[in-house]
Amino acid sequence: MAERSHTILYLDAVSVTFDGFRAINNLSLVLDRGEMRAIIGPNGAGKTTMMDIVTGKTRPDHGDVFFDGDIDLTLHDETEIAMLGIGRKFQKPTVFENHTVEDNLLLSLKGPRSIRSALFHRSSAGDSRRIDEILATIRLEARRGDLAASLSHGQKQWLEIGMLLAQDPKLLLVDEPVAGMTDAETEETARLLKDIARNHSVIVVEHDMHFVRELGVKVTCLHEGAVLSEGSLDAVSSDERVIEVYLGR
Secondary structure, three states, X not given: OHHHOOEEEEEEEEXXXXXXXXXXXXXXXXXXXXXXXXXXXXXXXXXXXXXXXXXXXXXXXXXXXXXXXXXXXXXXXXXXXXXXXEEEEOXXXXXXXXXXXXXXXXXXXXXXXXXXXXXXXXXXXXXXXXXXXXXXXXXXHHHOOOEHHHOOHHHHHHHHHHHHHOOOOOXXXXXXXXOOOOHHHHHHHHHHHHHHOOOOEEEEEOOOHHHHHHHOOEEEEEEOOEEXXXXXXXXXXXXXXXXXXXXXX
16 A cells, blocks of 8 residues: 555556457556656557546456555546546547636536536635636636637637646546647647646646657557556657557658
């Protein structure tokens, strides 16, 4: 237990099989509190399945999955895991298009609230401060009163990250955040995630190696459901095994 005490996420010897196909194969991965990690790897490497296991969507056949020290995630369902403090952002942004940017964040604030109560109650001073903080973090202060539908693709990605932040998670799982973004949005997203990582633990799954370099964090490359290589981007990208199965020559 002492080994896990300083970790936010601890996977040890995790395996899961679907219809005879081993999607995760004896996977071990440790994320320290306050760390941001980039996960790379070819399609089918197990990146999505790993996130499914962490968020309770998929149960592992074998292995340990612990969160925030001693919380056994295999004993909890998806809703419970979200309440424990794990937020997940999928590749395609899902925002409330017909509501304002500010209302999207209000709807997402941690705590029990229905859509009606969120939209019609008077925001507390604490809520207002939190919304202001999130808007500044996600670069949308000037768009707070605009409909989400009017945002660019990249801005919708930022808004959805803000909606996750509103739930006050300890760990954020972010799936291909810069897919479809402009170069300028991609660079700003790297800065945005680094800002978030000052106060949160973050896992970023990404194929864009330029973006991964901008993050400047430890990289884990998955292949066939296991860790193939781990270290700095330079170390991982010069690993002959990674070049062969993923990056090419």
